[in-house]
Amino acid sequence: MKDYSCYLFDADGTLIDTNELIYQCFVFTCKKYGDMDISRDLVTRNIGLTLRRQIETYLGPLSDEQFKVIADDHMQYQLSIYRRYLRLFPSVQEGLRLLHAKGKQCGVVTSRRMVTLELYLREMGIFDLFQICVTPENTLKHKPEPDPVLAALSLFKIADKESVLMIGDSDFDIECGFRAGIDTAFVAWSRNDPLTLKIKPTHLIDDFMQLCSVPV
DSSP states (O other), X not given: OXXXXXXXXXXXXXXXEOHHHHHHHHHHHHHHHHOOOOOHHHHHHHBTBOHHHHHHHHHOOOOHHHHHHHHHHHHHHHHHHGGGTOEEOTTHHHHHHHHHHTTOEEEEEOXXXXXXXXXXXXXXXXXGGOSEEEOGGGOSSOTTSSHHHHHHHHHHTOOOGGGEEEEESSHXXXXXXXXXXXXXXXXXXXXXXXXXXXXXXXXXXXSGGGGGOSOO
């Protein structure tokens, strides 16, 4: 893998294993507000979309007021159970520390809202290893649109797109990076099958430490 100067990471499913947490929350929300059972595969396929898009995918179109009520309840439930499920994927903390030691710029580009993103990154001991975080509060358009990555490049004041890599575990991450004009890496620990990706990533990585296996 080539040496990049800036690494942009998705959060859920890439840095932090929140798959079961997210699934359990949608089981709760869909049962309470739609009296419906939801499959694990369906939830997994939609991880990476904003919370509103996910909820409306399952429950149908909502007014802003309806969405706020459901989303607030959804997130309160998540905050009540997250410690049962939250964990880092292997080598994430070690790898981020190595990138930091090499002077690399690291950012998070995610569809998770800032309040829980910061909480979870701090709980996992990696929040201070990122210089910037781009969340749905920062852009009008979200993944798979290129806007979140472009916002990150603007915050970093990066003009050379060839020096930037977007790392993620879903179609939405890879398409977002591709449409923003940067290289992408798909993580093999994703629950999504790389063969189903709409856009082929620049790299497929089996271990987080592959991102660090370049000269200082």
